[in-house]
Amino acid sequence: MSLKHALLGFINYGPMTGYELKKFFDTSVAHFWNAELSQIYPTLKHMEAEGLVEMSVDVQEDRPNRKVYAITDAGRSELTDWLAQPAEPEQLREPLLIKVFFGAALPKRELIQVLEQEVARHQDYQANLEHGLTMIGRFAEAIGLRRDALYWGLTIDAGLRVCRAELEWTQAAIHAIKGIDDSTFNLDPIDWQNMNVRTATDILDRLKATMPGLSATTNAPKVKEPVG
Amino acid sequence: MSLKHALLGFINYGPMTGYELKKFFDTSVAHFWNAELSQIYPTLKHMEAEGLVEMSVDVQEDRPNRKVYAITDAGRSELTDWLAQPAEPEQLREPLLIKVFFGAALPKRELIQVLEQEVARHQDYQANLEHGLTMIGRFAEAIGLRRDALYWGLTIDAGLRVCRAELEWTQAAIHAIKGIDDSTFNLDPIDWQNMNVRTATDILDRLKATMPGLSATTNAPKVKEPVG
């Protein structure tokens, strides 16, 4: 769980309520992190129990009371320790790529339709990010934290570069798929009965035989660490 | 849950066991999808109950029996229906970017160290993907599915482009951070007491006032759909 650390990062700017934290998430890191209130509230409670933050009730009339969380010394060192550690690799699970991977099971035009929707989504998203990048300067002026603004800008730049790369890939993929001469391939479901390969085990065996270095493509192997 | 659909995609090539499915995952889509056996087995059972696959026991001596799953007509149409639907946007949760976002809380060189580790990781990963791309041709020849190989290659190309974009960003970010003239910024923890902004609510209010279009940067607004 590193929602904890993201929350700490914000609370480190100053005392806040869960409700406010949600807003900061949505207005600043929405492009690479999402958090629901129903997850934020219990996490804050848990962090309080751990001694990373301190809660004080801000009594209000006409409105529900606010629970304001402030960072403690323990929280600050937890935050900086975590920041200095190497980043956990984000886990990737990309439904779009799975669809393309199995794209041969689908008529060409249907797959292309899926990809074209993706182009539209990415163009919107790119426009949003570009807008955000021009905003961030003003943002920083409003708050008076220019050093922080540089770092914020970098995260938007990261989003932009990846978004552009994905957009270019999607367009190239559409082009490549359109370029396939269907006549040289069969569009029907694969006829396993008449193929020279019949079982999954056969395929895996052939892969092993023809591609000795295959495992290099897979995830990093687990290396035993010497104990003691 | 779309592990189900990824499994269906593989079973659509031919009947397989859970154990074999795991191997296919690891040797082909490992760069954008991971699946554990402990998740695959129950999911297969569930799919059988849904009628998407049929199980038959392959009795063996000396080894545990194999449970071979074959796709049904219902399974095939479930798969193609899913493939033709627009892709669910992958949700992003990138610990590295959170670290950069809060980078101002850390001494410059420590943040740069984190980024440099990221460069190394990406270079390894890029090499793996490039290797995979050259392999895929042979892969396809071994199985005799050239049309499928095109799609498989596209997914690796996607990984490569994104990986390169991230790598370039990381290097640019290191450069940018190194270029900061520290003397113009304070490196100490932010002194909120002496700043003209004190509370989170103040910041949010200022943001609203100075940046009316801010919401455009946030996640797609939920659009009410007219009910029927």
Add this chain to the structure above:
DNA sequence: AGACTCATGTAATTCGTTACATGATTCC
């Protein structure tokens, strides 16, 4: 009148990982 903001939460459920359990066989 209806929707949105403020402000808190709980409960149910899904999705996924890690750890645990078993046991013969085969490769180095």
Add this chain to the structure above:
DNA sequence: GGAATCATGTAACGAATTACATGAGTCT
């Protein structure tokens, strides 16, 4: 002799989403 392969799972835990619940005030 030790590790890896083959082949199945269960149990416990963690992370996160969705739905449910409340209720006054404000904006259109």
